[in-house]
Amino acid sequence: xxxxxxxxxxWRGIHAETLMKSFLTLRSVDEVLGMIRExxxxxxxxxxxxxxxxxxxxxxxxAACDVPGFDRSTVDGYxxxxxxxxxxxxxxxxxxxxxxxxxxGQAPRAVLHEGQTARILxxxxxxxxxxxxxxxxxxxxxxxxxxxxxxxxxPGDHVLMHDDDAAQxxxxxxxxxxxxxxxxxxxxxxxEGQVACCRKPRxxxxxxGDEVVAMETRPAPGQVRDINSHTLRALCQNEGACVVQSCxxxxxxxxxxxxxxxxxxxxxxxxxxxxxxxxxxxxxxxxFQSMPQSELLVHGVSLSPGKPxxxxxxxxxxxxxxxxxxxxxLICARVFVAALLRxxxxxxxxxxxxxxARLTRPIAxxxxxxxxxxxxxxxxxxxxxxxPITGPSGLISGLVQADALVICPENSEGxxxxxxxxxxxxx
Amino acid sequence: xxxxxxxxxxWRGIHAETLMKSFLTLRSVDEVLGMIRExxxxxxxxxxxxxxxxxxxxxxxxAACDVPGFDRSTVDGYxxxxxxxxxxxxxxxxxxxxxxxxxxGQAPRAVLHEGQTARILxxxxxxxxxxxxxxxxxxxxxxxxxxxxxxxxxPGDHVLMHDDDAAQxxxxxxxxxxxxxxxxxxxxxxxEGQVACCRKPRxxxxxxGDEVVAMETRPAPGQVRDINSHTLRALCQNEGACVVQSCxxxxxxxxxxxxxxxxxxxxxxxxxxxxxxxxxxxxxxxxFQSMPQSELLVHGVSLSPGKPxxxxxxxxxxxxxxxxxxxxxLICARVFVAALLRxxxxxxxxxxxxxxARLTRPIAxxxxxxxxxxxxxxxxxxxxxxxPITGPSGLISGLVQADALVICPENSEGxxxxxxxxxxxxx
Numbered sequence: 109x110x111x112x113x114x115x116x117x118x119w120r121g122i123h124a125e126t127l128m129k130s131f132l133t134l135r136s137v138d139e140v141l142g143m144i145r146e147x148x149x150x151x152x153x154x155x156x157x158x159x160x161x162x163x164x165x166x167x168x169x170x171a172a173c174d175v176p177g178f179d180r181s182t183v184d185g186y187x188x189x190x191x192x193x194x195x196x197x198x199x200x201x202x203x204x205x206x207x208x209x210x211x212x213g214q215a216p217r218a219v220l221h222e223g224q225t226a227r228i229l230x231x232x233x234x235x236x237x238x239x240x241x242x243x244x245x246x247x248x249x250x251x252x253x254x255x256x257x258x259x260x261x262x263p264g265d266h267v268l269m270h271d272d273d274a275a276q277x278x279x280x281x282x283x284x285x286x287x288x289x290x291x292x293x294x295x296x297x298x299x300e301g302q303v304a305c306c307r308k309p310r311x312x313x314x315x316x317g318d319e320v321v322a323m324e325t326r327p328a329p330g331q332v333r334d335i336n337s338h339t340l341r342a343l344c345q346n347e348g349a350c351v352v353q354s355c356x357x358x359x360x361x362x363x364x365x366x367x368x369x370x371x372x373x374x375x376x377x378x379x380x381x382x383x384x385x386x387x388x389x390x391x392x393x394x395x396f397q398s399m400p401q402s403e404l405l406v407h408g409v410s411l412s413p414g415k416p417x418x419x420x421x422x423x424x425x426x427x428x429x430x431x432x433x434x435x436x437x438l439i440c441a442r443v444f445v446a447a448l449l450r451x452x453x454x455x456x457x458x459x460x461x462x463x464x465a466r467l468t469r470p471i472a473x474x475x476x477x478x479x480x481x482x483x484x485x486x487x488x489x490x491x492x493x494x495x496p497i498t499g500p501s502g503l504i505s506g507l508v509q510a511d512a513l514v515i516c517p518e519n520s521e522g523x524x525x526x527x528x529x530x531x532x533x534x535x
Numbered sequence: 536x537x538x539x540x541x542x543x544x545x546w547r548g549i550h551a552e553t554l555m556k557s558f559l560t561l562r563s564v565d566e567v568l569g570m571i572r573e574x575x576x577x578x579x580x581x582x583x584x585x586x587x588x589x590x591x592x593x594x595x596x597x598a599a600c601d602v603p604g605f606d607r608s609t610v611d612g613y614x615x616x617x618x619x620x621x622x623x624x625x626x627x628x629x630x631x632x633x634x635x636x637x638x639x640g641q642a643p644r645a646v647l648h649e650g651q652t653a654r655i656l657x658x659x660x661x662x663x664x665x666x667x668x669x670x671x672x673x674x675x676x677x678x679x680x681x682x683x684x685x686x687x688x689x690p691g692d693h694v695l696m697h698d699d700d701a702a703q704x705x706x707x708x709x710x711x712x713x714x715x716x717x718x719x720x721x722x723x724x725x726x727e728g729q730v731a732c733c734r735k736p737r738x739x740x741x742x743x744g745d746e747v748v749a750m751e752t753r754p755a756p757g758q759v760r761d762i763n764s765h766t767l768r769a770l771c772q773n774e775g776a777c778v779v780q781s782c783x784x785x786x787x788x789x790x791x792x793x794x795x796x797x798x799x800x801x802x803x804x805x806x807x808x809x810x811x812x813x814x815x816x817x818x819x820x821x822x823f824q825s826m827p828q829s830e831l832l833v834h835g836v837s838l839s840p841g842k843p844x845x846x847x848x849x850x851x852x853x854x855x856x857x858x859x860x861x862x863x864x865l866i867c868a869r870v871f872v873a874a875l876l877r878x879x880x881x882x883x884x885x886x887x888x889x890x891x892a893r894l895t896r897p898i899a900x901x902x903x904x905x906x907x908x909x910x911x912x913x914x915x916x917x918x919x920x921x922x923p924i925t926g927p928s929g930l931i932s933g934l935v936q937a938d939a940l941v942i943c944p945e946n947s948e949g950x951x952x953x954x955x956x957x958x959x960x961x962x
Binding site: 157161178211215231268273280281290291292294295317318319320323326328338340343345459461462500503507508 | 584585588589602603604605607609638639640641642643657658659660695699700701707708715716717718719720721722723724725726728744745746747750751753754755756757758759760761762763765766767768769770772773786859861865886888889890891912926927929930931932934935937938939960961962
């Protein structure tokens with residue numbers, strides 16, 4: 109096979125050499141993810157707890173104090189010394205002297221000696237000497253000061269110990285932990301009103317293509333509205349990044365290079381989504397290579413869609429070239445851009461949202477290539493069916509119809525209908 | 536069983552009647568979810584597309600135009616009339632006259648007649664008369680104006696039709712659709728710079744308990760820092776709600792009622808998370824019932840943790856009473872508050888993030904009650920193990936250790952070790 113176009117400016121880059129070169133340098137998805145993990149983590153900043161949801165911890169958190177901080181009742185009832193009610197039952201109750209109430213929110217003044225008890229409510233602090241609580245249902249008042257207990261208790265029964273939630277000095281949350289509502293709650297309990305999180309990655313998104321016009325423009329015949337800068341911005345937002353600029357640049361090498369250079373000054377990541385014109389890929393490589401302290405790391409990956417992916421760096425700033433095809437760009441971004449944004453924030457390993465499903469139709473793939481198949485998920489009783497969505501990666505509607513992606517791995521030439529697959533939810 | 540405390544103010548609400556009453560009125564989780572679906576959807580507002588990520592559509596979107604809007608090549612090559620290259624192959628090529636280039640971003644001036652072709656790039660607009668594109672690899676230039684095509688094509692080969700992504704007038708996104716990056720992209724392609732979404736629910740969170748102090752305060756003996764208002768705020772934020780107020784209120788009926796009344800004026804949802812004091816539950820019911828146009832809908836649900844859940848309304852504002860126990864409050868909120876916030880935003884059905892796993896230990900449950908079991912997920916080769924986390928619901932650390940929840944349904948008395956379960960990820 110041989111390229112037919114003469115190599116003149118208007119048809120730049122369509123040479124057989126180019127086509128061949130990209131095949132020779134294809135990297136595997138795992139190799140690329142490994143390179144992405146080499147980018148340095150961003151510095152940390154202090155974030156108010158009320159804004160820390162979804163952020164990643166930049167350092168380990170050791171408990172500054174015990175939580176709850178005192179031995180606490182989990183029921184309404186009587187605080188006791190367990191040995192005083194040992195063997196107590198309906199027919200042979202333990203008779204105890206009630207020496208008072210444990211007030212809520214205060215240290216009780218009562219001290220329990222042998223044969224004594226004190227009334228306590230859920231959340232109340234146990235008096236000195238007490239090591240268990242008897243539920244009110246297992247008590248019978250005999251007089252104003254005497255009460256019968258009709259159930260035996262072990263030490264610790266119905267008690268939260270002073271350090272059950274967190275013990276002072278102990279590691280409670282590790283660096284890289286993503287802060288969910290419960291972590292926010294634990295940090296509040298520890299009095300951590302400010303949390304050290306890795307700074308949000310700053311991203312510049314450049315979308316290009318001679319046929320692409322801004323969303324606000326009514327496209328003339330032959331023109332289409334920009335999609336990639338919108339989908340990429342949304343994906344970056346989902347990953348906690350801050351998109352400092354997102355714009356459409358004409359398909360002109362000098363102007364593109366100028367935009368990339370400016371991007372380097374403001375961002376940790378510059379994403380360049382190629383127009384669909386043939387020479388763009390080489391353009392992007394040349395532009396990335398012309399940046400200061402640059403290194404081209406990847407030029408083509410054995411995945412589909414998204415093969416023309418480009419990874420480079422300029423100092424520690426990451427430069428990524430994404431395909432112009434709208435579905436290819438977004439899937440490629442989901443695999444590589446998301447991994448990078450997590451890496452920059454020191455994110456620990458996360459469990460991807462997924463569903464186990466059975467394929468409704470066979471999927472063909474190529475040996476040595478990782479395919480990301482868009483699927484619609486259909487309920488079938490208690491289980492799920494995954495229906496592959498066919499159609500070119502130049503359409504966005506295929507991803508709109510898709511609930512999830514199914515991976516067809518490198519060592520496979522496809523998946524049979526009926527195969528059990530993991531479908532990774534597209535959120 | 537009989538309550539032992541005399542009914543005096545300091546020990547309000549601990550009567551056998553109270554304990555019995557709540558059991559008599561227990562509702563199932565599904566009944567409560569059904570009631571939640573009766574709350575009216577919030578009015579819609581116009582949202583700029585750049586801020587619409589994660590929002591829900593308030594109305595159907597019909598395509599205002601065709602997308603991509605013209606027949607487009609998906610490859611670099613030659614636009615042809617398929618019938619002119621029918622049967623073409625290496626040994627018997629079709630010889631075509633090349634009448635020019637299709638420029639990017641413009642309507643080509645060329646019109647293809649019998650035996651003619653035009654050069655085209657990926658994304659370019661097909662000239663009139665063309666109905667397929669031949670990849671450049673299957674062409675051989677013969678002269679400046681003549682080219683041999685060595686592969687047969689069917690009409691439509693390597694072409695995106697003008698309405699493949701969206702056909703003018705057709706429903707492309709339905710009301711209730713959650714806007715992911717790809718929906719944002721499709722809306723951009725349609726030129727929808729403003730989107731009608733249901734207004735964000737406004738939530739007031741009141742946390743109470745005589746022993747509870749603000750995060751900023753150093754707790755005295757017997758006091759604990761407020762956790763619930765922080766976890767509930769985070770959960771509401773995750774569900775796209777706007778928390779207009781979140782505060783700690785002393786465990787005093789009059790002051791609580793005043794705060795609830797004020798909450799009704801600013802919010803669509805008022806959440807009251809009870810202190811752990813015994814009478815709070817009755818307090819909450821009385822306060823909710825004292826609000827204008829109020830109706831008590833639920834007082835106790837057969838789920839664990841979270842049984843003391845209360846649901847009421849005042850006009851169309853939703854009032855919810857959540858348990859004081861920190862894990863109970865959060866799990867209960869995940870089940871009911873999240874469902875309400877989605878309902879208010881007209882959310883369509885969503886697929887919950889989940890993992891199929893096998894239980895490492897048996898779980899005991901009670902017939903007639905739905906249990907939400909906190910589990911840690913552990914990888915075992917290609918599959919997952921779910922390890923139940925034991926411990927009282929008064930601790931937050933159990934939820935911090937948990938990756939997911941496993942449901943033990945009403946019609947079960949437990950799950951065996953080794954059971955295949957669906958673990959719903961806690962995000």
